[in-house]
Amino acid sequence: xxxxxxxxxxxxxxxxxxxxxxxxxxxxxxxxxxxxxxxxxxxxxxxxxxxxxxxxxxxxxxxxxxxxxxxxxxxxxxxxxxxxxxxxxxxxxxxxxxxxxxxxxxxxxxxxxxxxxxxxxxxxxxxxxxxxxxxxxxxxxxxxxxxxxxxxxxxxxxxxxxxxxxxxxxxxxxxxxxxxxxxxxxxxxxxxxxxxxxxxxxxxxxxxxxxxxxxxxxxxxxxxxxxxxxxxxxxxxxxxxxxxxxxxxxxxxxxxxxxxxxxxxxxxxxxxxxxxxxxxxxxxxxxxxxxxxxxxxxxxxxxxxxxxxxxxxxxxxxxxxxxxxxxxxxxxxxxxxxxxxxxxxxxxxxxxxxxxxxxxxxxxxxxxxxxxxxxxxxxxxxxxxxxxxxxxxxxxxxxxxxxxxxxxxxxxxxxxxxxxxxxxxxxxxxxxxxxxxxxxxxxxxxxxxxxxxxxxxxxxxxxxxxxxxxxxxxxxxxxxxxxxxxxxxxxxxxxxxxxxxxxxxxxxxxxxxx
Amino acid sequence: xxxxxxxxxxxxxxxxxxxxxxxxxxxxxxxxxxxxxxxxxxxxxxxxxxxxxxxxxxxxxxxxxxxxxxxxxxxxxxxxxxxxxxxxxxxxxxxxxxxxxxxxxxxxxxxxxxxxxxxxxxxxxxxxxxxxxxxxxxxxxxxxxxxxxxxxxxxxxxxxxxxxxxxxxxxxxxxxxxxxxxxxxxxxxxxxxxxxxxxxxxxxxxxxxxxxxxxxxxxxxxxxxxxxxxxxxxxxxxxxxxxxxxxxxxxxxxxxxxxxxxx
Numbered sequence: 084x085x086x087x088x089x090x091x092x093x094x095x096x097x098x099x100x101x102x103x104x105x106x107x108x109x110x111x112x113x114x115x116x117x118x119x120x121x122x123x124x125x126x127x128x129x130x131x132x133x134x135x136x137x138x139x140x141x142x143x144x145x146x147x148x149x150x151x152x153x154x155x156x157x158x159x160x161x162x163x164x165x166x167x168x169x170x171x172x173x174x175x176x177x178x179x180x181x182x183x184x185x186x187x188x189x190x191x192x193x194x195x196x197x198x199x200x201x202x203x204x205x206x207x208x209x210x211x212x213x214x215x216x217x218x219x220x221x222x223x224x225x226x227x228x229x230x231x232x233x234x235x236x237x238x239x240x241x242x243x244x245x246x247x248x249x250x251x252x253x254x255x256x257x258x259x260x261x262x263x264x265x266x267x268x269x270x271x272x273x274x275x276x277x278x279x280x281x282x283x284x285x286x287x288x289x290x291x292x293x294x295x296x297x298x299x300x301x302x303x304x305x306x307x308x309x310x311x312x313x314x315x316x317x318x319x320x321x322x323x324x325x326x327x328x329x330x331x332x333x334x335x336x337x338x339x340x341x342x343x344x345x346x347x348x349x350x351x352x353x354x355x356x357x358x359x360x361x362x363x364x365x366x367x368x369x370x371x372x373x374x375x376x377x378x379x380x381x382x383x384x385x386x387x388x389x390x391x392x393x394x395x396x397x398x399x400x401x402x403x404x405x406x407x408x409x410x411x412x413x414x415x416x417x418x419x420x421x422x423x424x425x426x427x428x429x430x431x432x433x434x435x436x437x438x439x440x441x442x443x444x445x446x447x448x449x450x451x452x453x454x455x456x457x458x459x460x461x462x463x464x465x466x467x468x469x470x471x472x473x474x475x476x477x478x479x480x481x482x483x484x485x486x487x488x489x490x491x492x493x494x495x496x497x498x499x500x501x502x503x504x505x506x507x508x509x510x511x512x513x514x515x516x517x518x519x520x521x522x523x524x525x526x527x528x529x530x531x532x533x534x535x536x537x538x539x540x541x542x543x544x545x546x547x548x549x550x551x552x553x554x555x556x557x558x559x560x561x562x563x564x565x566x567x568x569x570x571x572x573x574x575x576x577x578x579x580x581x582x583x584x585x586x587x588x589x590x591x592x593x594x595x596x597x
Numbered sequence: 598x599x600x601x602x603x604x605x606x607x608x609x610x611x612x613x614x615x616x617x618x619x620x621x622x623x624x625x626x627x628x629x630x631x632x633x634x635x636x637x638x639x640x641x642x643x644x645x646x647x648x649x650x651x652x653x654x655x656x657x658x659x660x661x662x663x664x665x666x667x668x669x670x671x672x673x674x675x676x677x678x679x680x681x682x683x684x685x686x687x688x689x690x691x692x693x694x695x696x697x698x699x700x701x702x703x704x705x706x707x708x709x710x711x712x713x714x715x716x717x718x719x720x721x722x723x724x725x726x727x728x729x730x731x732x733x734x735x736x737x738x739x740x741x742x743x744x745x746x747x748x749x750x751x752x753x754x755x756x757x758x759x760x761x762x763x764x765x766x767x768x769x770x771x772x773x774x775x776x777x778x779x780x781x782x783x784x785x786x787x788x789x790x791x792x793x794x795x796x797x798x799x800x801x802x803x804x805x806x807x808x809x810x811x812x813x814x815x816x817x818x819x820x821x822x823x824x825x826x827x828x829x830x831x832x833x834x835x836x837x838x839x840x841x842x843x844x845x846x847x848x849x850x851x852x853x854x855x856x857x858x859x860x
C-alpha cells in the first residue's frame with residue numbers, strides 16, 4: 084500500500100454566472116437614399132409592382148381569404164387523422180377560439196402592413212421622379228392600394244397603424260387609427276384620388292381604376308355602421324349607382340364564365356388579381372389542389388391535399404335544383420369533377436369510381452367531426468377551373484376577382500332595404516337572379532325580400548370569394564352556431580392584434596378583440 | 598432599451614485519480630459532473646417561438662419557446678392524457694373546458710456527467726469512456742409525424758407499438774406532451790484495448806502497438822427514438838432550437854483495429 088499514491092486533483096470547482104447583454108445599436112455603413120434610383124425611369128414600374136404583389140397575396144387561400152372564410156359557415160377545414168391539424172390553426176378559426184399568437188392572424192397582419200409599407204415606398208419614391216402622367220397615375224394607384232390594405236386591416240383588427248409616406252424616422256412607432264379614424268381616412272383618400280384614376284376600359288381591371296375606388300367606397304359605406312357607428316346607406320347607393328351605370332361592367336348571363344381558366348378580362352370584374360400558371364408570380368392560388376381528395380388527380384394535377392370543405396349548414400341553404408351557381412359540369416370531361424359543390428361518390432376522368440387510400444369508396448358526406456374526421460368527410464367546393472395540361476400545378480390559371488359587379492348589385496339591394504326601399508331592393512335582387520339560370524334551370528324570382536334573403540343571396544353569389552366573415556358580422560350572424568361550432572362571444576367579431584405587433588408598438592391596444 | 602438576460606448558474610466538479618501506480622500496473626480514474634441552471638430574464642416580449650415541427654398535419658407547429666422565468670429550450674404545448682374510448686387523444690383542460698398549454702420541460706439537461714478510466718498491465722493497456730445526461734427532454738418529431746395510426750391508414754409503415762395501439766386512424770397527430778420524451782441517457786462511448794510489443798531487439802523499429810477500439814458500444818435510455826443525443830435544426834425566423842429529433846440518422850457503432858509503428 085505504501086506505493087499507492089492517491090492523488091485527488093480538484094480540476095475545477097467553479098461557480099459562475101454569465102450575463103448576456105446585447106446592445107442593438109445599428110451602425111449604418113451605406114444606405115440607398117434614392118440617389119440612382121430616381122434617375123432611371125424604368126424604376127417607376129419596379130416601385131408600383133410590390134404593392135400589387137401584396138394584393139395578390141390577400142387572395143391566397145391561407146392568407147386574408149382564410150380569415151374571411153374559415154371563420155364562417157362557408158369553409159371548414161376538419162382535421163382528418165394526421166392531416167390538417169396544423170397546430171390547431173384551422174380548428175381555432177372555425178371555433179372562434181384563436182388567441183393573439185395565432186399564426187394566421189400574425190401572417191395576415193404582417194402581410195397587410197407590408198402592403199401598406201410597400202405602397203408608402205411607391206408613393207414616396209415615385210414622387211421623387213420628374214413628375215408626368217405616368218408617375219401621377221402610379222402614385223394614385225399606390226394610394227388606392229394603401230387605402231385598400233388599411234380597409235382590410237380595419238375590417239379584421241379595428242385598429243390600423245399609419246405612418247405618412249414621407250415619415251422616414253422609423254425609430255418612432257407609427258400612430259394607430261381607431262376604427263372610425265381608419266375608415267374616415269380610407270374614404271377621404273378614395274374620394275381624393277378617384278377623379279384622377281383611369282377607367283377599366285383604359286387600363287383593365289388588373290390595375291386600380293376609378294371603378295375600384297367606387298366599389299371600395301360602396302363597401303366602406305355599407306359597413307360604416309360597423310366601422311364608424313353610423314349608417315350611411317345613401318352614400319353606398321350613390322357609388323353603386325355610378326358603377327352600375329358604367330358601360331365597363333355587366334352581370335354575365337353565364338355565371339361560370341368568369342371562373343374558367345385563362346379568362347383575363349371579364350364584364351363582371353372591377354378589380355382582379357391576375358394569375359398565369361406559366362409565370363412565377365411568387366404566390367400560387369391552388370384553388371383545386373387544396374380541397375380535392377388525394378385520389379382526385381388528373382392530367383398534370385397530381386398533388387391534391389384533401390383540405391377545405393363547406394359546412395352542411397351552408398350547403399342546406401341552397402336551391403340545388405334551380406340555381407346555376409350550385410353546379411356546372413363543363414370541366415367534367417377533363418377533370419372528372421364538376422364546378423360548384425362536390426358531394427357523393429366521386430369519379431375519375433374516365434368515369435371510374437374513386438376510392439379513399441384505405442380502399443373504401445370516395446363518397447363526400449356532410450357529416451364530420453372537426454377534430455378527427457375520416458378522409459371523405461366534408462362537401463368540397465370548386466370555384467375556379469384548373470388547367471389539366473399545366474406545367475405548374477401549384478399555380479392557378481385563373482384571374483381572381485377581388486371586387487365584381489354582382490357584389491355591387493347586392494350591396495345596393497342591401498343598402499336600399501336597410502334604408503327602407505324594399506321595392507328597389509327586390510328589383511336589384513331579382514335582376515341578379517334572372518342572370519343565374521342555365522340550361523334546364525330557372526331560378527324563381529322573389530316576391531318579397533328580407534335581410535335574411537339578401538345574406539343568403541350573397542352566399543349563393545359570392546361563396547368562397549373571401550367575403551363571408553364581413554357579411555356575417557354586418558348581418559349579426561357571425562357568432563351564431565353552425566356545423567361543428569357553438570354560439571360564440573361577440574368579442575370574436577374583432578381579431579386581436581398579434582402579440583409580436585403589440586410588443587413593439589405601444590400605441591396598439593393589445594386587449595381589443597379579447 | 599431592454600437588457601435581456603440569459604442567466605446561467607451552475608457548478609462543475611471534476612475528479613481525477615491515479616489509483617494504482619506500480620511498475621507493471623497502473624489505474625487512472627476520472628469523473629466529471631456538471632450541473633447548470635439556465636433562466637431567461639427581462640425578455641421584453643411575452644415569448645419567442647422556435648422549434649418548427651416537420652411532417653403532415655404539423656404545419657405552423659412550433660414546439661419550443663423562449664420566455665421569462667424558464668430556461669432556453671423549453672418545450673411548450675398541451676398536456677396529453679391518453680386516448681378516450683374511441684381512440685381519440687384527450688388533453689388536460691381548464692375549468693372552462695379549454696385545453697391548456699404548459700411548460701413541458703427543457704432540452705437542457707439538469708446535469709451531465711462522464712467517467713473515464715485507464716488501466717495498464719505490463720504490455721497491455723485498456724481505456725474506457727462513459728458519459729451521459731440527466732433530465733433533458735427531446736421532441737420526438739419523427740413519432741409525431743410518422744408513428745401514428747393515421748399514417749398506417751395511409752399505407753405508411755409504423756412501429757409495432759402503433760400497430761397494436763387502440764388509436765383511431767382519424768385521430769389527429771397534434772403536437773402535445775405525448776411526443777416529448779425523457780432524453781436522459783448513459784452511453785459507453787469508447788473502449789480501447791492495446792498491446793505494445795517489445796522492440797528492443799529490433800534496431801530499426803522504434804515502437805509498435807496493436808490496438809482494438811470500439812466506439813458507441815452501449816446506450817441506456819428510455820427514449821423511444823434511435824438516439825436521444827440528437828439535435829436536428831428547426832430554427833424559426835433564425836431563432837435556434839434544441840432537442841429536436843426528426844428522422845435523424847443514428848450514431849453508428851464502429852470498431853477499429855490498428856497498428857502504430859514508429860521507426
